Amino acid sequence: MAEQVRIPASGGQKLSGIYARPGDVMAYENLHTLIVMVHDLPGGDKSDHGDLFGLLEMHLTADGLHTLRFDFRGCGESPGKPELASLGSASRDLEAVLNWGRETGYRQFLIIGEGLGAAIAFAHMGESVTAAILLWPWLDPKQIAREKFNPGQWLDMENPPATVEIGGRSVGTRLLLEASKTNLRPFMKKVRVPVTILIGETDEIVSLDQIDVARTYIPSKRLEINTYQGGHYGLPDASHRRNLLAQVRDFTRKHA
Numbered sequence: 667m668a669e670q671v672r673i674p675a676s677g678g679q680k681l682s683g684i685y686a687r688p689g690d691v692m693a694y695e696n697l698h699t700l701i702v703m704v705h706d707l708p709g710g711d712k713s714d715h716g717d718l719f720g721l722l723e724m725h726l727t728a729d730g731l732h733t734l735r736f737d738f739r740g741c742g743e744s745p746g747k748p749e750l751a752s753l754g755s756a757s758r759d760l761e762a763v764l765n766w767g768r769e770t771g772y773r774q775f776l777i778i779g780e781g782l783g784a785a786i787a788f789a790h791m792g793e794s795v796t797a798a799i800l801l802w803p804w805l806d807p808k809q810i811a812r813e814k815f816n817p818g819q820w821l822d823m824e825n826p827p828a829t830v831e832i833g834g835r836s837v838g839t840r841l842l843l844e845a846s847k848t849n850l851r852p853f854m855k856k857v858r859v860p861v862t863i864l865i866g867e868t869d870e871i872v873s874l875d876q877i878d879v880a881r882t883y884i885p886s887k888r889l890e891i892n893t894y895q896g897g898h899y900g901l902p903d904a905s906h907r908r909n910l911l912a913q914v915r916d917f918t919r920k921h922a
Contacts, residue, residue, distance in 0.1 A: 683736035706781030847861030866897020
C-alpha cells in the first residue's frame with residue numbers, strides 16, 4: 667500500500683513523498699523501522715535511475731518493511747527553484763523527513779542514500795538511524811565536484827549563472843560550489859552502525875577512490891563494500907540491478 671504524502675519542511679513548504687507499507691494490516695500495526703530513501707543531488711529526484719527507489723519500494727514492502735521516498739526542495743515534485751537548493755536546505759529536509767517519521771510512530775530508521783544524497787545522510791546518523799545502504803556515494807564531495815563539474819569556473823565570472831544544465835536538468839551552481847568545499851570526514855568518523863556500499867567499478871562520476879575514503883574514515887566494524895565489475899553510475903545494467911536488489915534485501919532483512 668503506497669500513498670502520496672506531504673511532509674512539512676521549514677519555511678512553511680511541504681516535501682513530496684511516497685509512503686509505502688505492506689498490504690497486510692497486521693504487518694504494520696507495530697511501527698518499528700522506516701526505510702528512508704535519499705536521492706542524489708544535484709538535479710536528482712525520487713524516481714531517478716529508471717525509478718530505482720520505486721523498484722526497491724515494491725520489493726521491500728513485499729518483505730514486510732515500510733519505506734518512504736521523497737524529493738528535496740527544488741527537486742522533482744517538491745516546491746522550490748533548483749537554484750535555491752543547497753546542502754543546508756537538503757540537510758534540513760532530511761531532518762524534516764525523520765521528524766515526520768517519528769511523529770508517525772517510528773522509533774528507528776534505515777537510510778538508503780545515493781550519490782550526494784548519501785553524503786547528506788552522514789550528518790543524521792544519530793541514535794535513531796541504525797543502519798545505512800550507500801549507493802555510489804560521494805564520500806569526498808570536494809574531489810568529485812571539482813573533477814566532474816568544475817564549479818570554480820563560475821567564481822571568476824562577473825555575473826555567474828544561478829543554474830547550469832547538467833544531464834538535461836537545471837542544477838544550481840550554489841550547490842556545486844558548496845560540494846566543492848565540503849569535508850565529510852568529521853561525520854564519517856562518528857559512524858558505528860552497519861553500513862554497506864554498492865558501487866560500479868567503471869562509474870563515470872563516483873570513482874573507486876571513494877572506497878578508500880570509506881575504509882579510512884568509517885570506523886564501523888560492520889562496513890561492507892560491494893563493487894560491480896563493468897558497473898556504471900546508477901548500475902543500470904539488468905544483471906547489476908538484480909544483484910543490487912538482492913544485496914539490499916539481504917541487508918534490510920538483517921538490520922531493519
